[in-house]
Amino acid sequence: MLETAAYWVIGIGLAFDLFGCIGLVRLPDVYNRAQAATKCVTLGTCMILLGVVLLGFAGGNAPMGVKALLCAAFILLTSPVGAHAICRGAYISGVPLWSGSVEDTFVERAKTIRDEQPKEGPVQGEKA
Amino acid sequence: MNVAFLEPFLYVAMGVLMLGSLLCLYRIGRGPTAPDRTVAIDILGTLMVGFCCVTALWPHNVDAEGIPNFQDYFMTIAIAWALTSFIGTLALAKYLEGRCYDA
Numbered sequence: 454m455l456e457t458a459a460y461w462v463i464g465i466g467l468a469f470d471l472f473g474c475i476g477l478v479r480l481p482d483v484y485n486r487a488q489a490a491t492k493c494v495t496l497g498t499c500m501i502l503l504g505v506v507l508l509g510f511a512g513g514n515a516p517m518g519v520k521a522l523l524c525a526a527f528i529l530l531t532s533p534v535g536a537h538a539i540c541r542g543a544y545i546s547g548v549p550l551w552s553g554s555v556e557d558t559f560v561e562r563a564k565t566i567r568d569e570q571p572k573e574g575p576v577q578g579e580k581a
Numbered sequence: 582m583n584v585a586f587l588e589p590f591l592y593v594a595m596g597v598l599m600l601g602s603l604l605c606l607y608r609i610g611r612g613p614t615a616p617d618r619t620v621a622i623d624i625l626g627t628l629m630v631g632f633c634c635v636t637a638l639w640p641h642n643v644d645a646e647g648i649p650n651f652q653d654y655f656m657t658i659a660i661a662w663a664l665t666s667f668i669g670t671l672a673l674a675k676y677l678e679g680r681c682y683d684a
Contacts, residue, residue, distance in 0.1 A: 456583065460590060467597045470631060474601035477608050477624060483616045486608070490624045494601075498631050501594075502659075505634045509651065517637065517653035524660045528630060531663065535623050535670035542677030543616035570679065 459507035466500030469493050482551035483543045491536035499525045584640050584649055594635050601628055619673045626666030633659035 473493025480486045502525040509518030544563055605628065608621035633655045640649035 460586075463590075463594065466631075467594055470601050470628060471597055473624065474604035474628075477621060478604045483614060483620060486617065487620045490620060494624050494627045498627050498634075501631045501634045505638060505656070508638060509653070512648055512651060514651045514653055517651055517656050520653065520656035520660065521634065524630065524656060524663055527660060527663045527667075528627065531667035532623075532627060535667055535674070536620070538671055538674035539616055539619050539623065539677065542619075542674040543614070545678045546616070548614050548616055 455507050455511040459504045459511065462500050462507065463504030466497045466504065469497030469500065471497075473497060481553070483548055484540055485551065487536050487540050487543075491532055495528060495532040498528055502528070584643055587638065587640050587649065591635055591639055595632075598628055598631050598635065616677055619670070619677065622673070623666065623670045626662065626670070629666070630659045630663050633662060 470493070473490045476489030476493060477486050480489055502521045505521040506518040506525075509515060509521065544559055545566055550557060602625060605621045605625040609618050609625070612618040612621060637652050637655035637659075639652065641652070642650045644650060
């Protein structure tokens with residue numbers, strides 16, 4: 454019973470992983486790619502880890518299950534943060550939105566952030 | 582535990598994950614801008630955790646009662662990989678934010 458559930462959960466997680474990677478290839482710009490791929494792959498990998506938890510408890514290997522649970526918690530916390538940081542960096546470095554995008558509410562804030570950045574760093578080998 | 586079903590299932594799982602990794606590699610190689618490549622690297626790091634899970638479940642040595650001996654140290658590797666990949670992603674994101682080129 455637990456084992457069958459584990460196989461189903463791992464299978465659904467693999468499907469999510471594959472769909473996320475297809476989104477990474479098919480979608481038009483960085484922001485679309487990041488949101489599709491991050492959401493799908495985070496959920497997919499967490500479901501694979503949940504399947505490992507179930508198989509670990511069913512097969513009498515509880516430490517493996519606990520480690521997989523810990524890993525799922527880490528991924529749920531870190532993956533959205535990483536994707537958000539990449540998209541923020543992409544916007545501030547000036548990567549354009551897709552031509553079909555309809556709304557952009559980050560324009561002024563990004564301009565402020567860009568203005569606050571130092572224009573030129575100290576040149577190597579030269580006294581600042 | 583049904584080991585006869587586990588092994589072909591894991592072969593299929595490995596194949597699906599490899600297909601996903603190939604799509605990520607396509608985006609890393611092709612990606613028109615640097616953030617595209619960075620997103621693909623982040624996703625590849627998360628897929629590696631999935632690879633670690635599949636490898637941890639691989640039934641190498643089955644004991645007399647038919648219970649496979651899982652390699653649970655691969656889950657430790659998965660935790661370490663998730664954290665390292667997160668730190669690498671943050672470093673690349675800070676680098677992108679600082680470079681301000683005109684696109």
